[in-house]
Amino acid sequence: MSRPVIFSLSKKTLAWVRKGGRPTRVGRLVCFLYRWQAYWYERRLNLQRRLIPFKRVPCDPIFILGIWRSGTTFLHDLLSSCPGMAYPATWQCMDSSSIGLRLPPDGRTHVKRPMDGLSIGALSPQEDEFALLSLGIPSVYRGFFDPRRLPELVRWLNPAEWERASPCEWIDPFSNFLSSVSYNNPGRLILKSPSHSFRIRALLKEFPNSSFIWVTRNPRDAFLSNRKMWLAMFERYSLWDWDLSILDQFLVAAFTSAAQCLQEIVSAVPNDRLAIIDFYPLTNSPLATLESVNRSLRLGDWQEMTIRISGIVSERDRYRPDEYAQELFTPAVMNALQSLENAQKNALELYRVH
Numbered sequence: 506m507s508r509p510v511i512f513s514l515s516k517k518t519l520a521w522v523r524k525g526g527r528p529t530r531v532g533r534l535v536c537f538l539y540r541w542q543a544y545w546y547e548r549r550l551n552l553q554r555r556l557i558p559f560k561r562v563p564c565d566p567i568f569i570l571g572i573w574r575s576g577t578t579f580l581h582d583l584l585s586s587c588p589g590m591a592y593p594a595t596w597q598c599m600d601s602s603s604i605g606l607r608l609p610p611d612g613r614t615h616v617k618r619p620m621d622g623l624s625i626g627a628l629s630p631q632e633d634e635f636a637l638l639s640l641g642i643p644s645v646y647r648g649f650f651d652p653r654r655l656p657e658l659v660r661w662l663n664p665a666e667w668e669r670a671s672p673c674e675w676i677d678p679f680s681n682f683l684s685s686v687s688y689n690n691p692g693r694l695i696l697k698s699p700s701h702s703f704r705i706r707a708l709l710k711e712f713p714n715s716s717f718i719w720v721t722r723n724p725r726d727a728f729l730s731n732r733k734m735w736l737a738m739f740e741r742y743s744l745w746d747w748d749l750s751i752l753d754q755f756l757v758a759a760f761t762s763a764a765q766c767l768q769e770i771v772s773a774v775p776n777d778r779l780a781i782i783d784f785y786p787l788t789n790s791p792l793a794t795l796e797s798v799n800r801s802l803r804l805g806d807w808q809e810m811t812i813r814i815s816g817i818v819s820e821r822d823r824y825r826p827d828e829y830a831q832e833l834f835t836p837a838v839m840n841a842l843q844s845l846e847n848a849q850k851n852a853l854e855l856y857r858v859h
Contacts, residue, residue, distance in 0.1 A: 509743060512599075512650075512742055513542055514542065518639060522744065525651040528744035529744070535744070546600075547602075549602035549603050553685065556605055557604075557605040557688055559681055560684050560687075561680075562684065562694060565714040566683070567695045567718065567804070568698075568708065568716070568718070569581050569584075569718050570699065570720070571719050572759065574722070574731050575699070575721065576720045576788060578697065579791070579821065580720060581632075586814060586817050587809070587810045587814065588806070588813065590692050591687055591692030592630040592631075593683075593694075594629065594631055596609060596627040598631040601685070604685040612628035614627065619737040619738065619741050633683075633696050633697070634646055634701075636682050637675070642678060645661050646738075648755070649735075650743060652735075652745065652748070652752065662703050662759050664705055665706070668710070705773075716780075716802050718798060719779070719781050719782075719852065720784060721782070721849040721853060722783070723784070724760060724841075724843075724846050725832075726829055728834075728838065730829070732752065760842060760844065761840075763848075764845040765848075767845075768848050776801070776856060780801045781852045781853050781857050782798060783857070792814060801858045
């Protein structure tokens with residue numbers, strides 16, 4: 506068993522982790538390193554907030570939503586390459602306390618994602634959920650560090666919880682992060698986090714003119730891919746051992762809630778600010794799919810976008826999603842999958858881009 510990778514955390518997130526008791530997968534050195542990093546993280550973040558004045562995001566972002574492992578990363582990579590778009594980069598999300606305190610890295614070093622081997626670099630578009638996690642916002646990704654406590658994170662799959670949460674609990678640090686990202690990059694932010702799907706009510710209030718793209722995928726494939734992803738992240742970051750049955754219960758709650766959130770967004774967002782696309786056309790015919798998205802949401806000049814998108818498509822041409830064997834699911838899992846399938850079918854009928 507390899508030692509878990511240390512992730513940069515604020516004191517607030519570290520305090521949540523430490524409530525779990527004494528870790529079983531690491532020794533005192535790793536615990537000390539987490540406390541040491543949290544100490545300096547807070548000081549860098551406070552300095553950064555003094556040096557970079559807060560400003561509102563110049564225009565409402567584009568949010569890429571959908572359950573985890575639905576192709577949101579691929580879509581984020583494609584759209585982030587387009588003219589006029591800005592995005593949080595990996596180096597910004599993985600250490601949100603230093604964005605304004607150092608120059609961007611050169612981006613030559615790449616690593617492979619633990620769940621699928623996809624190569625990412627410091628300058629690659631990244632899921633802003635990792636920044637929210639480190640900042641102390643109650644992200645479900647806290648479960649990466651302590652999978653035993655996934656049941657207590659289920660509350661954050663409920664959009665009503667984010668709607669009730671005070672601004673200082675998450676909107677303020679989230680807005681400060683976006684302000685830091687866009688400080689020297691005036692483009693329209695394109696943000697990808699499947700976990701934002703569960704914040705849909707609060708996001709609509711905070712960014713009322715935002716555009717949304719929801720990516721659907723066969724729920725069975727998505728569920729099995731999620732198992733693989735979460736287990737890979739446990740292996741990489743967890744300080745305790747885990748139980749597959751607890752993970753499955755969490756995923757049941759997530760898939761059920763995602764179905765409800767998809768129904769909400771379809772009823773709340775007008776069709777000129779919402780596009781529903783499917784994983785399989787996106788991965789098999791990305792240019793045609795993105796042209797339809799652009800026609801629906803009017804994101805930019807398609808001729809200019811095509812040049813950029815084609816380069817990303819050629820780089821990703823060798824990547825193929827996993828294929829999964831037949832598997833017997835429990836009734837609870839089957840019900841969750843059916844719930845999401847029904848919501849996706851309805852959403853595609855109403856808002857599928859053509």
